[in-house]
Amino acid sequence: MALETNKGLAGLATSGIRRFTALANQTPGCVKLTLGEPEFDTPAPICAAVSDSLARGLTHYPPNNGMPELLEALSAYMGRHGLSYEPDELVVTCGATEALAASLMALIDPGDEVIVPTPAFGLYESIVRAVHGVVVSLDTSANGFQISDELLDGVVGERTKAIVITSPNNPTGCVYNAHTLDAVARAQERYGLFVICDDVYNRLVYSEGYERYAARHPEARELTIVVDSFSKPWAMTGWRLGWLAAAPALKAQVEKMHQYLVSSVPAFLQDAAVVALGCDVEPMRETYERRRDYVCERLGGMSLSLEHPAGAFYAFPSIGGLGIGSEEFCRRAISEAGVALVPGTCFGSEGFVRLSYCVSDEDLKVGLDRLGSFVASLKS
Ligand SMILES: Cc1ncc(COP(=O)(O)O)c(C=O)c1O
Structure with a gap:
């Protein structure tokens, strides 16, 4: 006999962040700027x-x-x-x-x-x-x-x-x-x-x-x-x-x-x-701050508009004007450019993508290079 489970859960999708990370995992060499997880180990x-x-x-x-x-x-x-x-x-x-x-x-x-x-x-x-x-x-x-x-x-x-x-x-x-x-x-x-x-x-x-x-x-x-x-x-x-x-x-x-x-x-x-x-977290905070500045500069260079991120380790640029929705943007960024971000729709806002910069400097640079090429390809 099929018994009904909690109706409140009906229609709840699994986390979009996990979904796009899983998609990236299936693409060899993809740089993941998806997770809100510090790359540092616990002190x-x-x-x-x-x-x-x-x-x-x-x-x-x-x-x-x-x-x-x-x-x-x-x-x-x-x-x-x-x-x-x-x-x-x-x-x-x-x-x-x-x-x-x-x-x-x-x-x-x-x-x-x-x-x-x-x-x-x-x-x-x-x-x-x-x-x-x-x-x-x-x-x-x-x-x-x-x-x-x-x-x-x-x-x-x-x-x-x-x-x-x-x-x-x-x-x-x-x-x-x-x-x-x-x-x-x-x-x-x-x-x-x-x-x-x-x-x-x-x-x-x-x-x-x-x-x-x-x-x-x-x-x-x-x-x-x-x-x-x-x-x-x-x-x-x-x-x-x-x-x-x-x-x-x-x-x-x-x-x-x-x-x-x-x-x-x-x-x-x-x-x-x-x-x-009692542990000093300032060195990690300073690292994120440096990366935040770098991300803002690079996104500016791609002419993506951005509300200034003053904290956490995310940037949420607008992709309005590029002619595609955020889900398609993120799917194609993975398959065509090898960089993974999270669509704004996963946070209830179409027209934006989330980029996490709590990854290594190297990954961040490569990921942003790839994002830049992908955005340029959409514009041309
Ligand atoms: C805004 C916000 N609240 C809560 C959490 C959950 O944090 P925790 O790992 O302490 O459960 C997260 C994790 O990403 C978050 O971004």
């Missing part, structure tokens, strides 16, 4: 801490929200970066992925609407749909990837429950300016919304003037969840370690989901996470 002192933890017998269930030493260290770390959260306002999670899933599952009833500014990382939509919520896209592409009062007023409705904001942004690399943050705060107050701040790229910023929502709008803290991760700044994607911060009443709801989803994160990784918080 050695962080790795060494795991052996110590195992030798000390940290093989049992840890406390659900995280070990006290890690919660203390996270609270102090957030304080050094402008956010004030007590250890008991934090939950250590299996990556930002689980933090986002637990948060959205804790907030959303069937039929509730969640505003997702697009272009956006695809995870938000998948989780909201899986819990029978409704995603309402807020298209920022004609507004320099920023949010305004007018754009928000156009999408808030009776059932709007939350908005997810991502700064620095995946896929655009843009950071939200003060106008955007203030517009979100006004909507949060006027309409009574939860704000989920996906801040996983907050340490990878290359321009002055970056502000985090929770730092600029502490008055909204009762309704705000901050999500962060070890994955990107410390090159720890494979560890699956992140955390979330929220005021006690809100955190109490999210931590229930966390308990039922994963119970806790592996005990023997948590000391290593403390070590990570």
Whole structure:
């Protein structure tokens, strides 16, 4: 007998990023500028801490929200970066992925609407749909990837429950300016919304003037969840370690989901996470900043227009005017030029492609040479 599975999952495609990476893998010699995964290995002192933890017998269930030493260290770390959260306002999670899933599952009833500014990382939509919520896209592409009062007023409705904001942004690399943050705060107050701040790229910023929502709008803290991760700044994607911060009443709801989803994160990784918080990530950040400058210069040389990427490790140039859609552009870039990017459609925005520059300098140069030839061939 065929039984129906969760209807919320119907029509959810597998990740477009993975799809185009798989296509590139079938093409020998293709340079992949698709994944948001640092090419660096995790710094050695962080790795060494795991052996110590195992030798000390940290093989049992840890406390659900995280070990006290890690919660203390996270609270102090957030304080050094402008956010004030007590250890008991934090939950250590299996990556930002689980933090986002637990948060959205804790907030959303069937039929509730969640505003997702697009272009956006695809995870938000998948989780909201899986819990029978409704995603309402807020298209920022004609507004320099920023949010305004007018754009928000156009999408808030009776059932709007939350908005997810991502700064620095995946896929655009843009950071939200003060106008955007203030517009979100006004909507949060006027309409009574939860704000989920996906801040996983907050340490990878290359321009002055970056502000985090929770730092600029502490008055909204009762309704705000901050999500962060070890994955990107410390090159720890494979560890699956992140955390979330929220005021006690809100955190109490999210931590229930966390308990039922994963119970806790592996005990023997948590000391290593403390070590990570004391590790200097500046050399990796500087490398990305240098590559960001190089990418902007090269894309400028191809006459592709680009909203200035001030953070993360992505550029999101427009391919408008080249006469083809982003899916066709990326398929042909792989087969005709041997370079892989991700179509804007995978992030809800046609007319753009995402390029990741968290690859080696050599790959980046070859990939951009090939992209340049491909763009020139389309223009001629
Ligand atoms: C904006 C954004 N949020 C969350 C994640 C997930 O991060 P994690 O590895 O911590 O689960 C990613 C990963 O690419 C991301 O780009």
